[in-house]
Amino acid sequence: MKEKKALLIFLGLSYLYGAYAFYALIVGLTAQASSFFKGALPFWPGYLHYLSATLLPFALYRLSFAENEKKRVSAYKYWGFAVVLLSFAAIAGIGIETSLGALSWTTHGLSSLYPVGTFLMSFVFLFLGFLGYTYGDRLSKHPSDFPYVEEPKDKLRWLKRLAFVLFALIALYDLGSLMRLPNSFDPSSPHLGWLFPFYFYMLQPSVFLAYLVYGYRLSSPEKKERSSRIAFLVFLGVGVLLFVLRVIALLVDPLYLAEGGTPLLVVDFSSRISFMPIFLFLMNVLVPGAFLLSKSMHKARLHTSA
Amino acid sequence: MSFYKEKKQLISLLLLSVFLSGCTNKAPAMAEPTDYLSSLAFHEDFKVLQFTDLHWNIETNVEKEKAYLNKVVETAGKVDCLFITGDNNLWSNKEVTTALFRHIQSYDIPYAVLWGNHDRGNEYSFSWLESLVKEGKSLYKNPLDQVEGDSNYAVNVMDGSTIKWRLYALDSHSDVQTSAIRYQYPPLSERQKSWFSSLAEETKVGGTYTPSLVYCHIPLEEVQAAVDNKDGKRTYEKWEHLESISPSYKPSGFFTLAKEKGVKGIFWGHDHANDYTADYDGVTLGYGVKTGRELYYIHSSKRNMDMTGASLVTLKGNGTFALSHLYVADTSDYETHVENYK
Numbered sequence: 001m002k003e004k005k006a007l008l009i010f011l012g013l014s015y016l017y018g019a020y021a022f023y024a025l026i027v028g029l030t031a032q033a034s035s036f037f038k039g040a041l042p043f044w045p046g047y048l049h050y051l052s053a054t055l056l057p058f059a060l061y062r063l064s065f066a067e068n069e070k071k072r073v074s075a076y077k078y079w080g081f082a083v084v085l086l087s088f089a090a091i092a093g094i095g096i097e098t099s100l101g102a103l104s105w106t107t108h109g110l111s112s113l114y115p116v117g118t119f120l121m122s123f124v125f126l127f128l129g130f131l132g133y134t135y136g137d138r139l140s141k142h143p144s145d146f147p148y149v150e151e152p153k154d155k156l157r158w159l160k161r162l163a164f165v166l167f168a169l170i171a172l173y174d175l176g177s178l179m180r181l182p183n184s185f186d187p188s189s190p191h192l193g194w195l196f197p198f199y200f201y202m203l204q205p206s207v208f209l210a211y212l213v214y215g216y217r218l219s220s221p222e223k224k225e226r227s228s229r230i231a232f233l234v235f236l237g238v239g240v241l242l243f244v245l246r247v248i249a250l251l252v253d254p255l256y257l258a259e260g261g262t263p264l265l266v267v268d269f270s271s272r273i274s275f276m277p278i279f280l281f282l283m284n285v286l287v288p289g290a291f292l293l294s295k296s297m298h299k300a301r302l303h304t305s306a
Numbered sequence: 307m308s309f310y311k312e313k314k315q316l317i318s319l320l321l322l323s324v325f326l327s328g329c330t331n332k333a334p335a336m337a338e339p340t341d342y343l344s345s346l347a348f349h350e351d352f353k354v355l356q357f358t359d360l361h362w363n364i365e366t367n368v369e370k371e372k373a374y375l376n377k378v379v380e381t382a383g384k385v386d387c388l389f390i391t392g393d394n395n396l397w398s399n400k401e402v403t404t405a406l407f408r409h410i411q412s413y414d415i416p417y418a419v420l421w422g423n424h425d426r427g428n429e430y431s432f433s434w435l436e437s438l439v440k441e442g443k444s445l446y447k448n449p450l451d452q453v454e455g456d457s458n459y460a461v462n463v464m465d466g467s468t469i470k471w472r473l474y475a476l477d478s479h480s481d482v483q484t485s486a487i488r489y490q491y492p493p494l495s496e497r498q499k500s501w502f503s504s505l506a507e508e509t510k511v512g513g514t515y516t517p518s519l520v521y522c523h524i525p526l527e528e529v530q531a532a533v534d535n536k537d538g539k540r541t542y543e544k545w546e547h548l549e550s551i552s553p554s555y556k557p558s559g560f561f562t563l564a565k566e567k568g569v570k571g572i573f574w575g576h577d578h579a580n581d582y583t584a585d586y587d588g589v590t591l592g593y594g595v596k597t598g599r600e601l602y603y604i605h606s607s608k609r610n611m612d613m614t615g616a617s618l619v620t621l622k623g624n625g626t627f628a629l630s631h632l633y634v635a636d637t638s639d640y641e642t643h644v645e646n647y648k
Contacts, residue, residue, distance in 0.1 A: 027397055028397075031396070036602065039365050039366075183430055186432050189433075255454070255480070258426070258481045258482055262480060269423075269424075273488065
């Protein structure tokens, strides 16, 4: 139980850093792709580190809700190995590039601390990955108790997993984008009134994920049935309200995102396709709606069978 | 009980009013015409250098690009005014953007900045950016008004007390959502046109408007008409268009107004692979040459050179102007070609 608690705490922390990293990774790669990767070389170690930081919360989630001993061991070993590999490549990349003069210790760019910050954080991640791998190795020889979670074996299992990963990635990106908001926040912006509901709209997927992980999945079956329907209804209600506010904003102040929200939606505005508002509608309205519907149907089935 | 009810209602009303007060557009104050103007002294062959689409970003090699800009300015010779016509940064942070504008300011040339569609997508607030571009010999103005956009202003080029030329900066906006999934460039607005019109009226002497040039970021739709020349209004054309022209999603009607108000040339940027210029219906319409290689640029196989550099306008006392394109390769050898429009 202690191990699960530690994993869940660490999952929360790694989610925050993962959000920062995933956003930077997407923006950096979008910038690189737009310029046909012509100046990419000095920044690849940074991207590798950001990738390992994005993988970490997924690894910790898999570990926190491991289904059995075998999967737990392999998760520790595989994820640990992947993080070690990426971190080592980042460290080596920075070392080689700085020694060859392709990168300077004061390059900045990706962040004001790049590459020094990435170099140091990669050592931390290397250590974490190594720790995970060796712990997994030890577990394979000396199994220990763990509150395993049994997953229902339905046909749509892989599809649900894929949807969860996509949901989590977009939620990470949105949170990462919001984490940068202090840099671009403009208190004198004439669009501020409409931007505030949009900030909450972008935050909602992460709050929903937090509820799923720390509330829904950890609660007892009875509590799950009782309180989850209320929670999903609240998420749906907030999602609908924020969606309606966005529609009103578009009608009243059509430039509110173009002039005030571009730093939040860099990929959208670079590609000139409004991806994020659509994703946010799906994530904030349709997903809680689907959960609520499935819970209601489940309750109706129980009633009928009783 | 009713006291609590009233208190609750009062709090609700207060919260609603605070929320709604933030949902308004700019405060309805109107700036005076002089708030949009600054002046420079005219002399024969007054030179205006246009930088466009610099796109300095988090991955820009700042020192290399500074050296490149130095080479472009050196190629232009003595410059009297620098127009930086948008998309100055993209995915940039305070450090890189400060480096860019400090460098521009170090030239000690009066400079006018206007905004492109990417200038708001950076890791700093717009008010911080504005305060940066107001430093040094800046001509930038953005008084509190109801005119859409933030870089609508003008520069009078004065010969004593006479306005010899006027240079307009127009904010051609970022994107606006036109459908559930699409962003498009909005046209110059009606308020911008009426603002331009009233400002131009002040230059009218004896029924004639002072000759003027307009700089903006997004091309006007008339450039496509000039390329197609179906109406036969094109009298001259030069240079290339190697990517599709991307004007606003619907016509603004600005061209007709500008022509009527004495505008001799309208210059923009935005499409990096175009440097096409044409005389259309009596007005020169032209792309500035993309400055530097950041984001994307193109190599003209026809002319065997990179289409990077700057555009140079030379204003004459007789109300005409000359245009040249300065092609400076953003490479270590800075291979340079200067081509005159006519």
